[in-house]
Amino acid sequence: xxxxxxxxxxxxxxxxxxxxxxxxxxxxxxxxxxxxxxxxxxxxxxxxxxxxxxxxxxxxxxxxxxxxxxxxxxxxxxxxxxxxxxxxxxxxxxxxxxxxxxxxxxxxxxxxxxxxxxxxxxxxxxxxxxxxxxxxxxxxxxxxxxxxxxxxxxxxxxxxxxxxxxxxxxxxxxxxxxxxxxxxxxxxxxxxxxxxxxxxxxxxxxxxxxxxxxxxxxxxxxxxxxxxxxxxxxxxxxxxxxxxxxxxxxxxxxxxxxxxxxxxxxxxxxxxxxxxxxxxxxxxxxxxxxxxxxxxxxxxxxxxxxxxxxxxxxxxxxxxxxxxxxxxxxx
Numbered sequence: 001x002x003x004x005x006x007x008x009x010x011x012x013x014x015x016x017x018x019x020x021x022x023x024x025x026x027x028x029x030x031x032x033x034x035x036x037x038x039x040x041x042x043x044x045x046x047x048x049x050x051x052x053x054x055x056x057x058x059x060x061x062x063x064x065x066x067x068x069x070x071x072x073x074x075x076x077x078x079x080x081x082x083x084x085x086x087x088x089x090x091x092x093x094x095x096x097x098x099x100x101x102x103x104x105x106x107x108x109x110x111x112x113x114x115x116x117x118x119x120x121x122x123x124x125x126x127x128x129x130x131x132x133x134x135x136x137x138x139x140x141x142x143x144x145x146x147x148x149x150x151x152x153x154x155x156x157x158x159x160x161x162x163x164x165x166x167x168x169x170x171x172x173x174x175x176x177x178x179x180x181x182x183x184x185x186x187x188x189x190x191x192x193x194x195x196x197x198x199x200x201x202x203x204x205x206x207x208x209x210x211x212x213x214x215x216x217x218x219x220x221x222x223x224x225x226x227x228x229x230x231x232x233x234x235x236x237x238x239x240x241x242x243x244x245x246x247x248x249x250x251x252x253x254x255x256x257x258x259x260x261x262x263x264x265x266x267x268x269x270x271x272x273x274x275x276x277x278x279x280x281x282x283x284x285x286x287x288x289x290x291x292x293x294x295x296x297x298x299x300x301x302x303x304x305x306x307x308x309x310x311x312x313x314x315x316x317x318x319x320x321x322x323x324x325x326x327x328x329x330x331x
Contacts, residue, residue: 001166007081020128021151022176023213026117026136027125031158033107034196035289037136043143043159044270047151048167048201051263054255054290055201058267060144062284064089066276071135074154077123078292080125085131087138089289100130126150128155150177152190164191164198165270167263169207169299171178180205185210194218199273201225201266216255225265225271231260244268252286 001009007110010282031038044059046052053074060072072086085100086218092100112115121129134141143230145161147154150173167183173181177184185207192211198220200211215222233242240261249272251266264285271281 001102002097003098003107004168006098006105008082010046010101010104010123010126012127013120013122022150024155024158026119026121026155027128027155028158029111029117030104030107030121030125030129031132032228033111034103034133037132038159040136041132041140041159043145043161044083044163044165044274045145045147045156045159045161045191046165046167047147047154047191048165049170049172049184049188050069050168051169051201051266052146054260054263054288055165055267055270056144056146057167057290058253058255058264058285059290060086060089060290061279062267062271062276063142063144063274065284065287066280068141069139071138071140073128073131073135073143073148075127075148081127081196086133087134087140092134097130098163100133101126104129104131121127122155123157130209147191148187149173150184150187152187154191157191160193161196163193163274164193164196165201165266166191166198166203166211169203169264179291181206186214187198189214189228191220195203195220197221197223197273199225199270200264201229201262223269225262225269228265228269230265235261240264247272247278250282252282252285254288255290273283 018217046056052271056072056074060070064070070088073084075084077083082094082097084091085097103122108117108120112120114312145156145159147156151157166188169181169188171181171184177187189211192214195218200222202225203211228247229245231243233240233243235258237256239252239254242261243250244265249268251264251268253260255263267285268281269285
């Protein structure tokens with residue numbers, strides 16, 4: 001199929017949240033039939049409720065500043081689905097997107113005809129499989145992989161990462177993940193793997209106890225953002241600047257909002273855990289781009305806008321500079 005046809009087919013599969021089929025059996029079967037492309041890649045796996053997309057963007061930028069050939073998988077997209085699969089910080093071309101779709105779709109059709117799977121992979125499962133093919137074909141050095149929904153049963157949880165990152169856990173998608181913060185945290189903790197190090201952002205006590213217990217059970221060494229301290233913070237509508245002690249990193253985060261300070265600390269902690277040099281951490285975070293998150297789009301009049309996927313995503317508006325900035329939210 002060409003690009004418009006592949007996108008049309010994906011949308012015809014239905015809303016990716018409402019049609020979500022949490023479970024790893026079908027995505028694992030499809031990837032097995034495709035030759036397990038995920039086994040040819042290295043991953044950082046990122047789960048959480050708040051800020052995981054921003055953390056992924058800063059992580060990828062830091063790894064690229066180190067000189068690595070990076071892959072980035074995020075969801076949902078802002079303008080078009082090619083944004084979900086990036087190589088070297090850039091969305092893949094439409095032709096490459098369509099070619100990857102054809103490979104996954106053809107594989108699924110054969111499996112459906114043989115009775116190996118009962119239904120075509122969902123939108124998210126299909127795009128996840130496409131991403132694995134692209135990252136393997138492109139011979140990436142490291143892939144930053146964002147969880148779509150939850151973690152334990154999310155289609156991305158078919159990889160064996162080198163680092164797991166969990167951003168702040170809050171109430172989201174309770175119909176799928178559970179009605180309590182502890183239940184939701186258990187789903188997010190499902191990405192943790194035995195012996196694989198992890199980075200935890202600051203957490204509410206109910207979530208922290210669940211995450212810590214699971215990490216201890218798996219023997220996963222944990223680095224916490226709470227062990228680092230923000231000093232000399234300067235915050236305005238264009239981002240933030242601060243120093244991190246005791247490590248001495250000087251961070252200039254171009255993403256606006258007080259909430260992005262914690263996201264930048266999380267990204268820096270993760271990059272440090274991967275032994276990325278300080279200069280690359282600082283340059284990577286300073287060069288990160290993540291459009292549509294309190295993004296300043298005009299000066300006269302001053303106007304910023306923010307995309308959101310959960311109801312609490314409106315809260316950053318309360319922390320933006322109290323100048324004459326106008327804003328809009330969508331999502």
